[in-house]
Amino acid sequence: MNNDNKYHVSLSFSGKDRAYVEAVASNLKQRGVKVFYDFYEQANLWGKNLYDHLTEIYLKKSYYVVMFISKHYKKNVWPNLERQAAQARAFTENKEYILPARFDDTEIPGMLGTVGYIDLNKTKSYELSDLICIKLQQEGIVEISNLLLQPYPGHVRWAPVDTGQPGINFLVNDSLPESFIPWFELEDEIRTKLLTQVIQVPEDYNLELNRV
Known part of the structure; x- marks a missing residue:
């Protein structure tokens, strides 16, 4: 592993696809991932020779590149x-470096059709962020605890499981045990509130309280 890498992941995309990519970048940034996304680097890019600088980023300074x-x-x-x-x-x-994510089936020079990719027509931006975080954790680049937001006292707290899958523990009231819910199973509304660090969990929220 190259310890000189400045970024955990760099995002390569067309400006016409920015809306989706920006949502991914925002999610990753909130979770502590060091992400190269051009809008986050405007002051740093100002005045630089972009040909040389961007070549350096994508050639030498990232653990992964997600190609949209x-x-x-x-x-x-x-x-x-x-x-x-x-x-x-x-x-x-000697391992994967480019992580393809496709909006369509456009052929890209040098990109073999046998390379595994994520279909963005079936994957929401936060789901792709989840996958990137899990990839980083599986490769030992970032510990899972460093990819999770801070606890929310009295309502929810983040918790990893043995598989390394992130999720949260809901505490509905003092008479019931905490219930672990994997991140992928959370409803969109709850995900959004978690990522904006504002959440109030109603007592009648349909949790699987018998989950081990």
Whole structure:
């Protein structure tokens, strides 16, 4: 593992796909992931030779690159520069480096059809963020405890399970035990409140209280 990597993950995308990517970047940032996303780096990028700087980021300074593939991505100059730098790094690695995520089936030079990818038409932005965090944890890049938000006293607290899957423990009232619910099983409304650090769990919320 290269300890010189500045970013846990860098995002390579077309500006026309920004809305989805920005939601992913925001989620990752809130969870403590060091993410390269251009809008977070505006002051740093100001005045730099972007050709050299972006090549350095995608070639040498990231543990992973998530490539958001679309028809727009293939046509855009900057994503192609990022892609070429990432592919040069991937060529020297003995494990996956580029993590493809597809909006469509656009063919990308150098990207084999046999490489596993995430279908973004079936994956919400927070679900992709979950997968990125789990990937980082599985590779030992970041401990799972460092990818979770702080506890919410009296209502919920974050908890990993033995498999490394993040989730939360709900405490409905003092007479019932805490109930672990994996992150993937939470309703959208609860996820949103958790990520904005504002949540009040109603006592009649349908929890599986017999869950071990």
